[in-house]
Amino acid sequence: MPVPNSISENAIFIADSHFNEKRAQLLTFLKKLKSKEIETEQLFLMGDMFDFISGESKYFIKRNSKVISLLNEISLNIEIIYLEGNHDYNLKELFPNIKIYKRENQPIFMTYQNQSVALSHGDIFVNDIFYDIYCKFIRNRFFLLFMNAIDFKNFISKKIYYGLLKKNICRKMNNFQEIVSKRVKHYNTNIIIEGHFHQGKEYILDKKRYKNIQSLNCSNEYVILCNNEFIGKSL
Numbered sequence: 001m002p003v004p005n006s007i008s009e010n011a012i013f014i015a016d017s018h019f020n021e022k023r024a025q026l027l028t029f030l031k032k033l034k035s036k037e038i039e040t041e042q043l044f045l046m047g048d049m050f051d052f053i054s055g056e057s058k059y060f061i062k063r064n065s066k067v068i069s070l071l072n073e074i075s076l077n078i079e080i081i082y083l084e085g086n087h088d089y090n091l092k093e094l095f096p097n098i099k100i101y102k103r104e105n106q107p108i109f110m111t112y113q114n115q116s117v118a119l120s121h122g123d124i125f126v127n128d129i130f131y132d133i134y135c136k137f138i139r140n141r142f143f144l145l146f147m148n149a150i151d152f153k154n155f156i157s158k159k160i161y162y163g164l165l166k167k168n169i170c171r172k173m174n175n176f177q178e179i180v181s182k183r184v185k186h187y188n189t190n191i192i193i194e195g196h197f198h199q200g201k202e203y204i205l206d207k208k209r210y211k212n213i214q215s216l217n218c219s220n221e222y223v224i225l226c227n228n229e230f231i232g233k234s235l
């Protein structure tokens with residue numbers, strides 16, 4: 001079993017799978033984990049695992065039920081840490097055995113080989129009060145329950161679902177290092193691990209090591225932490 005609050009050797013990180021009917025890698029990955037073709041004792045879900053889901057949205061819970069039950073089954077044997085993203089939130093009641101962390105409780109802090117590590121999905125520290133208000137609003141339980149109540153014949157949900165399906169989420173950011181150099185200023189740990197940006201790059205900036213976990217959807221890779229190295233593995 002993993003040592004409390006520490007990242008295990010051979011821990012696996014996956015980020016931004018944006019699971020939907022066209023982006024099925026998360027399901028493939030979980031099946032391989034269940035069959036032990038892929039093995040680990042600790043799994044980090046870095047957020048935006050689903051293209052959209054919230055604990056209130058019945059339509060999306062139903063659409064994603066296979067992945068939800070597989071995750072719950074696996075969480076009985078493997079420690080799973082789930083950092084909520086901007087596409088997946090209010091998840092606690094869906095995953096009773098998974099350690100769920102909301103945006104407002106990120107970053108979380110852990111240790112790995114005597115190094116301090118901060119982990120977050122990556123949409124914190126944006127220095128935009130409107131984004132913070134927007135985040136609070138779209139995660140509001142009463143708002144979501146209300147939207148669910150007026151979602152006749154899933155009209156709103158389907159609009160969201162098919163809208164997201166068409167989106168291109170894999171773009172190279174030419175200024176990513178510049179963005180990271182600003183982000184690391186908000187952290188004071190040895191290592192910083194984030195998802196959200198879909199870039200998969202690693203930097204040492206300001207004496208801190210920053211790893212962006214690649215999008216499982218864009219790269220078809222999950223990441224293993226082994227001998228102090230982040231290694232991308234093809235699914």
Ligand SMILES: [Mn+2]
Nearest residue numbers: 048085086196
């Ligand atoms: Mn995101």
